[in-house]
Amino acid sequence: MVAGLLERLGVAAAAYTQGDYPVHTPIDGSQIASVKLLGKAETIARIDQAQRAFEAWRSVPAPRRGELVRLFGEVLREHKADLGELVSIEAGKITQEGLGEVQEMIDICDFAVGLSRQLYGLTIASERPGHHMRETWHPLGVVGVISAFNFPVAVWAWNTALALVAGNSVVWKPSEKTPLTALACQALFEKALKAFGDAPAGLAQLVIGGREAGEAMVDDPRVPLVSATGSTRMGREVGPRVAARFGRSILELGGNNAMILAPSADLDLAVRGILFSAVGTAGQRCTTLRRLIVHRSIKDEVVARVKAAYGKVRIGDPRKDNLVGPLIDKQSFDAMQGALAKARDEGGQVFGGERQLADQYPNAYYVSPAIAEMPAQSEVVRHETFAPILYVLAYDDFEEALRLNNEVPQGLSSCIFTTDIREAERFQSASGSDCGIANVNIGTSGAEIGGAFGGEKETGGGRESGSDAWKGYMRRQTNTVNYSRELPLAQGIVFD
Numbered sequence: 440m441v442a443g444l445l446e447r448l449g450v451a452a453a454a455y456t457q458g459d460y461p462v463h464t465p466i467d468g469s470q471i472a473s474v475k476l477l478g479k480a481e482t483i484a485r486i487d488q489a490q491r492a493f494e495a496w497r498s499v500p501a502p503r504r505g506e507l508v509r510l511f512g513e514v515l516r517e518h519k520a521d522l523g524e525l526v527s528i529e530a531g532k533i534t535q536e537g538l539g540e541v542q543e544m545i546d547i548c549d550f551a552v553g554l555s556r557q558l559y560g561l562t563i564a565s566e567r568p569g570h571h572m573r574e575t576w577h578p579l580g581v582v583g584v585i586s587a588f589n590f591p592v593a594v595w596a597w598n599t600a601l602a603l604v605a606g607n608s609v610v611w612k613p614s615e616k617t618p619l620t621a622l623a624c625q626a627l628f629e630k631a632l633k634a635f636g637d638a639p640a641g642l643a644q645l646v647i648g649g650r651e652a653g654e655a656m657v658d659d660p661r662v663p664l665v666s667a668t669g670s671t672r673m674g675r676e677v678g679p680r681v682a683a684r685f686g687r688s689i690l691e692l693g694g695n696n697a698m699i700l701a702p703s704a705d706l707d708l709a710v711r712g713i714l715f716s717a718v719g720t721a722g723q724r725c726t727t728l729r730r731l732i733v734h735r736s737i738k739d740e741v742v743a744r745v746k747a748a749y750g751k752v753r754i755g756d757p758r759k760d761n762l763v764g765p766l767i768d769k770q771s772f773d774a775m776q777g778a779l780a781k782a783r784d785e786g787g788q789v790f791g792g793e794r795q796l797a798d799q800y801p802n803a804y805y806v807s808p809a810i811a812e813m814p815a816q817s818e819v820v821r822h823e824t825f826a827p828i829l830y831v832l833a834y835d836d837f838e839e840a841l842r843l844n845n846e847v848p849q850g851l852s853s854c855i856f857t858t859d860i861r862e863a864e865r866f867q868s869a870s871g872s873d874c875g876i877a878n879v880n881i882g883t884s885g886a887e888i889g890g891a892f893g894g895e896k897e898t899g900g901g902r903e904s905g906s907d908a909w910k911g912y913m914r915r916q917t918n919t920v921n922y923s924r925e926l927p928l929a930q931g932i933v934f935d
């Protein structure tokens with residue numbers, strides 16, 4: 440299934456045939472490759488090399504560093520179809536979403552190339568005569584990237600494109616569920632390196648490994664920044680360990696994203712927004728819509744329309760003409776069934792959620808997306824289950840809807856569908872949604888790379904991608920220069 444693809448992407452056969460760790464596709468559950476998992480010692484060796492690369496790369500002018508990222512964007516354009524297909528095979532995304540993920544990589548490369556000429560600092564007015572002050576941004580060091588299975592390539596690119604133009608080197612530990620897409624990214628990056636010519640060896644390293652490899656990175660003081668994407672459980676372990684050695688982390692963790700659907704909303708738009716956000720990627724996006732907070736007066740109509748839309752969703756092989764592919768594995772299916780049982784126990788009325796296509800794919804886990812009408816925001820609703828379950832809650836007044844939106848431990852994405860400008864503005868105000876992303880008349884998922892991406896509370900507080908997220912990958916330095924013949928002290932202090 441993958442040999443031809445991997446060959447075109449430049450991955451040597453030995454890298455995916457000679458290990459003892461099996462790689463399965465969620466499409467039919469079959470084994471498609473076997474890779475070697477690296478442990479602590481190998482991870483440390485890669486960090487050594489990345490540290491040496493950093494020491495050279497930090498002095499290369501930023502626009503020249505941008506040239507490498509520009510070349511990488513070109514290589515990605517050339518290989519978009521193949522890499523997108525590999526994402527579908529390994530992560531189970533439908534073709535459009537696999538291609539969309541690669542497009543995100545290309546977009547962040549373009550963004551980073553522009554950024555490489557705009558790593559601006561500040562000039563600050565000094566209180567002392569004959570002095571000037573400025574703020575400059577310098578490269579940080581080795582950036583450790585830990586990524587999740589559900590965005591197997593884009594999250595690495597978000598981090599790597601910025602880290603490289605910022606003058607850093609990168610060590611990447613992808614999810615052990617998606618090593619093939621990582622091998623392909625590394626091969627494509629090496630192609631860009633070759634075209635670039637003189638980048639230091641080991642500038643971007645790959646560690647195919649499990650937790651042990653991740654932990655080696657987390658604990659190494661030569662890694663000043665760990666950017667970790669995954670579950671809140673993982674972030675709870677990684678965050679304090681990095682902080683304990685005074686390292687920095689960018690944590691991009693679980694979400695529990697809501698839509699407030701107001702009575703004035705354009706319901707045609709809203710139903711389409713619900714469908715894409717709740718069902719896309721089989722509910723396996725960090726920004727997946729998990730809670731629909733709908734005004735009681737329109738709840739029955741909306742639920743009926745969403746159920747009708749769900750009924751038409753084509754489920755199956757993500758490379759064919761379907762909208763919903765498989766869950767990543769059995770564990771994920773079991774978690775979904777457990778959550779639905781709990782929803783029933785907590786008084787919910789469940790629609791959908793059954794296993795599909797089990798005869799055709801006994802070792803793969805396709806499900807119909809589920810809707811659970813809940814009497815309250817109970818325990819199961821407050822928890823992120825990484826599967827297509829949409830909890831529906833009714834509200835009577837807007838304050839109650841806002842309260843429900845915010846009363847969960849996570850704070851990634853949120854949206855409101857309304858045509859009432861007071862509600863829309865309030866939702867995005869200081870007393871509105873408490874999430875990192877708050878949209879109006881757009882669903883919770885499918886962010887553009889131009890904005891800073893990330894969330895609050897148990898989502899971890901990190902920001903990646905656009906806006907000024909690049910600052911997270913650099914160190915800030917304040918400079919004061921005295922060009923006078925005196926030595927005046929700050930705060931008017933006389934020290935004679």
Ligand code: NAD
Pocket residue numbers: 585586587588589590612613614615648649650652653654657668669670671672673676677690691692693694724725726823825851893894898
């Ligand atoms: P996961 O937490 O199981 O694994 C994520 C990564 O962390 C993997 O590479 C894993 O090997 C590594 N890891 C796990 N424990 C570790 C430890 N103690 N030390 C170092 N590394 C460790 O997550 P997953 O199942 O792959 O992905 C799904 C989760 O990721 C969901 O919760 C989803 O919301 C979240 N996610 C968040 C974002 C975001 O930007 N906020 C994006 C994608 C996914």
